[in-house]
Amino acid sequence: MSDSAATTAATAADFAGGPPLARDAIRRLPGSKIREVANAGMGLNDVLAFWFGEPDLVTPAFIREAAKTALDAGDTFYRHNLGLPELRACLSEYASRLHGRVDVDRIAVTSSGVNALMLAGQLLLSPGDEVVAVVPLWPNVTEIPRILGANVTRVPLHIDPATQRWTLDLDRLLAAITRSTRMVIVNSPSNPTGWVMPREQMAALLEHCRRAGVWILSDEAYERLVFDGSLQAPSMLDLAGPEDRLIVANTFSKSWQMTGWRLGWLVVPPTLLDDLAKLIEFNTSCAPGFVQQAGIVAVRDGESVVRSFVDELCRRRDALVGALRAIPGLEVGEPEGAMYAFFRVDGQRDSLALAKALVRERGLGLAPGIAFGAEGEGFLRWCFAKPAELLVDGAARLRTHLGR
Amino acid sequence: MSDSAATTAATAADFAGGPPLARDAIRRLPGSKIREVANAGMGLNDVLAFWFGEPDLVTPAFIREAAKTALDAGDTFYRHNLGLPELRACLSEYASRLHGRVDVDRIAVTSSGVNALMLAGQLLLSPGDEVVAVVPLWPNVTEIPRILGANVTRVPLHIDPATQRWTLDLDRLLAAITRSTRMVIVNSPSNPTGWVMPREQMAALLEHCRRAGVWILSDEAYERLVFDGSLQAPSMLDLAGPEDRLIVANTFSKSWQMTGWRLGWLVVPPTLLDDLAKLIEFNTSCAPGFVQQAGIVAVRDGESVVRSFVDELCRRRDALVGALRAIPGLEVGEPEGAMYAFFRVDGQRDSLALAKALVRERGLGLAPGIAFGAEGEGFLRWCFAKPAELLVDGAARLRTHLGR
Numbered sequence: 001m002s003d004s005a006a007t008t009a010a011t012a013a014d015f016a017g018g019p020p021l022a023r024d025a026i027r028r029l030p031g032s033k034i035r036e037v038a039n040a041g042m043g044l045n046d047v048l049a050f051w052f053g054e055p056d057l058v059t060p061a062f063i064r065e066a067a068k069t070a071l072d073a074g075d076t077f078y079r080h081n082l083g084l085p086e087l088r089a090c091l092s093e094y095a096s097r098l099h100g101r102v103d104v105d106r107i108a109v110t111s112s113g114v115n116a117l118m119l120a121g122q123l124l125l126s127p128g129d130e131v132v133a134v135v136p137l138w139p140n141v142t143e144i145p146r147i148l149g150a151n152v153t154r155v156p157l158h159i160d161p162a163t164q165r166w167t168l169d170l171d172r173l174l175a176a177i178t179r180s181t182r183m184v185i186v187n188s189p190s191n192p193t194g195w196v197m198p199r200e201q202m203a204a205l206l207e208h209c210r211r212a213g214v215w216i217l218s219d220e221a222y223e224r225l226v227f228d229g230s231l232q233a234p235s236m237l238d239l240a241g242p243e244d245r246l247i248v249a250n251t252f253s254k255s256w257q258m259t260g261w262r263l264g265w266l267v268v269p270p271t272l273l274d275d276l277a278k279l280i281e282f283n284t285s286c287a288p289g290f291v292q293q294a295g296i297v298a299v300r301d302g303e304s305v306v307r308s309f310v311d312e313l314c315r316r317r318d319a320l321v322g323a324l325r326a327i328p329g330l331e332v333g334e335p336e337g338a339m340y341a342f343f344r345v346d347g348q349r350d351s352l353a354l355a356k357a358l359v360r361e362r363g364l365g366l367a368p369g370i371a372f373g374a375e376g377e378g379f380l381r382w383c384f385a386k387p388a389e390l391l392v393d394g395a396a397r398l399r400t401h402l403g404r
Numbered sequence: 405m406s407d408s409a410a411t412t413a414a415t416a417a418d419f420a421g422g423p424p425l426a427r428d429a430i431r432r433l434p435g436s437k438i439r440e441v442a443n444a445g446m447g448l449n450d451v452l453a454f455w456f457g458e459p460d461l462v463t464p465a466f467i468r469e470a471a472k473t474a475l476d477a478g479d480t481f482y483r484h485n486l487g488l489p490e491l492r493a494c495l496s497e498y499a500s501r502l503h504g505r506v507d508v509d510r511i512a513v514t515s516s517g518v519n520a521l522m523l524a525g526q527l528l529l530s531p532g533d534e535v536v537a538v539v540p541l542w543p544n545v546t547e548i549p550r551i552l553g554a555n556v557t558r559v560p561l562h563i564d565p566a567t568q569r570w571t572l573d574l575d576r577l578l579a580a581i582t583r584s585t586r587m588v589i590v591n592s593p594s595n596p597t598g599w600v601m602p603r604e605q606m607a608a609l610l611e612h613c614r615r616a617g618v619w620i621l622s623d624e625a626y627e628r629l630v631f632d633g634s635l636q637a638p639s640m641l642d643l644a645g646p647e648d649r650l651i652v653a654n655t656f657s658k659s660w661q662m663t664g665w666r667l668g669w670l671v672v673p674p675t676l677l678d679d680l681a682k683l684i685e686f687n688t689s690c691a692p693g694f695v696q697q698a699g700i701v702a703v704r705d706g707e708s709v710v711r712s713f714v715d716e717l718c719r720r721r722d723a724l725v726g727a728l729r730a731i732p733g734l735e736v737g738e739p740e741g742a743m744y745a746f747f748r749v750d751g752q753r754d755s756l757a758l759a760k761a762l763v764r765e766r767g768l769g770l771a772p773g774i775a776f777g778a779e780g781e782g783f784l785r786w787c788f789a790k791p792a793e794l795l796v797d798g799a800a801r802l803r804t805h806l807g808r
Contacts, residue, residue: 019675020650021675027679032685067471071471076462077664111666114687114689123427124427127531147683243423245424259482260693262689275433278430284516284519286664287666288664289664
């Protein structure tokens with residue numbers, strides 16, 4: 001047996017002998033630290049759960065009825081990769097109303113907002129590509145590039161001492177964009193911080209990326225959830241045209257309380273639409289027709305749902321932020337949008353341990369800041385899409401725990 | 405301006421100047437040639453459409469009712485990444501009944517069968533990995549590895565002249581597995597050929613892959629659709645244990661006529677389950693709860709649906725194969741499973757042109773063999789999950805077109 005054959009045999013035997021495992025890149029992906037805290041609270045009674053990003057409201061009945069009607073009508077067959085033409089037309093009209101003309105040849109329906117982000121990544125990211133992301137950030141947004149073999153450079157937000165608001169140092173973001181950058185990811189309004197990117201910063205980023213030939217992936221899942229009365233955050237769609245290197249991801253989950261439906265959409269340059277249709281074919285093929293029928297009704301007839309949800313969210317935000325700011329030693333950045341307070345607890349260096357202690361000892365379920373990246377260490381995230389009395393009760397539990 | 409800066413500026417300007425396009429690997433993915441034929445038939449009346457792989461039956465009412473009941477009950481929230489515990493338990497019981505013990509710690513619910521295949525690819529395939537696939541094959545199965553940067557070696561089936569059945573040369577498959585092979589993909593019963601892999605070949609492949617430390621991805625979407633009265637094709641699950649490098653993908657689409665629901669599942673070694681849950685989080689997060697409730701009812705109470713569907717399919721297969729074999733110059737491999745006839749047309753070297761001519765000139769909608777890889781050139785695929793009288797009418801149109 002030659003040396004080479006001996007080596008081969010040994011390698012194969014070693015490999016065959018080990019346990020069956022996923023590839024290293026997947027094993028290295030961190031598990032959800034939010035879920036780790038939730039698991040720590042398993043089986044406990046009287047837990048106030050604010051850890052997940054989900055409204056407490058069931059999807060409005062008229063939206064559910066549309067799905068039921070479609071099921072009765074036998075809408076149980078494959079649908080077009082890009083979505084039902086009627087839904088795409090509704091989304092084109094909706095986006096055009098909010099942002100100026102967005103033609104239907106830029107719109108694709110996806111199997112959830114996170115699926116929209118995955119598709120955007122698959123469209124653009126090759127192994128070894130460089131991505132720049134504004135953080136702290138919902139972990140899915142930064143893990144998807146890593147699954148696809150890309151590297152992520154993180155540019156942190158900070159709380160401005162003067163305004164107590166989350167703020168981006170734009171120069172720092174632009175400086176992080178190098179010749180090897182393929183894509184910049186922005187999420188505004190932001191999960192977990194509630195930061196809303198000012199229109200002027202968006203314009204400057206777009207201008208810079210145009211010159212550099214860099215893509216922008218804008219996750220606008222929370223675009224309707226802002227508390228300045230405008231009912232829409234600044235959007236990259238307000239500024240960019242169909243020829244720009246821009247992909248905007250959106251979802252039905254938050255605006256219309258449809259988290260469990262797994263329905264979202266993408267706005268892309270028309271030159272990407274055929275390639276996107278191919279990728280949808282290879283990921284989920286299409287969203288269910290009866291789910292899309294519910295989406296049509298939500299977009300077309302759901303404006304009052306959005307309004308009353310935002311009104312209620314604003315009251316809840318004020319209740320929570322007020323209660324938290326009354327606790328000494330908390331630094332609470334004002335959430336201008338989304339549905340989270342992301343706040344620093346003075347003297348805490350281990351948010352995961354703190355969150356676990358809070359659920360075990362006080363029945364208070366919060367997400368640890370570290371779940372959103374190293375920049376989130378020392379913070380906690382609190383979803384305030386819950387009844388105000390529960391928020392106030394929770395704040396009292398936190399105060400007790402901290403002994404302040 | 406230094407040389408280096410000048411180069412930078414020129415490069416960026418060139419890049420910024422072109423149209424926004426997807427990355428090369430995605431642009432190179434072939435579009436669906438089946439869809440190309442369907443598009444050629446757009447707007448025509450009286451088209452008999454046998455091109456897509458979809459039964460003609462609406463999902464049974466009792467399954468649809470389960471989804472409607474869940475919607476009424478307000479099941480519109482996020483669900484566990486791995487699926488509802490009740491559905492996973494039902495799938496464990498179902499798979500154990502068919503194949504011997506398959507514990508629930510090996511089962512994950514997915515957002516369709518193709519999504520199951522994409523997740524399996526993401527779990528195991530790194531850029532540059534080598535994959536071996538038995539072909540001709542539903543193109544999604546071989547394109548997913550390419551999206552993930554892997555290379556695919558194709559091992560073709562052939563029609564045995566003696567039996568007129570599709571046959572795998574096992575030695576050829578085993579010879580294609582090299583030291584750099586990461587995964588072997590088998591789809592049995594097969595789309596498009598209807599080939600059913602014999603149990604002895606499965607056993608030999610498993611034994612070989614065990615020795616080589618190579619993964620098997622077994623796409624068993626059509627496992628119930630076999631025409632020998634057994635109601636189940638041989639499965640890798642009959643032979644392999646939880647410690648084997650085996651992933652089995654399955655779907656609700658075919659057995660219970662639920663194509664439009666986008667619901668599937670994976671069976672994996674228990675050592676992969678946590679990593680799979682992470683990947684599901686980053687792909688679609690979960691399947692809708694109300695869709696999973698319908699899945700529970702299908703698996704638990706749908707056995708009679710499977711039986712009567714297979715009985716009817718068998719009659720339809722016989723009607724189609726009989727009609728096709730009556731046409732001179734067709735080579736019709738006997739489909740032992742799935743729901744397709746895949747047949748060679750003597751003297752035809754351009755299946756795409758033939759399929760387009762058939763729809764335009766005769767109103768007969770078939771899938772061109774080239775859609776399933778170069779090995780399929782000269783063939784047509786005919787889905788026979790349609791009423792027998794339409795199949796016979798279609799065969800007459802084909803005969804007229806061929807002038808035979």
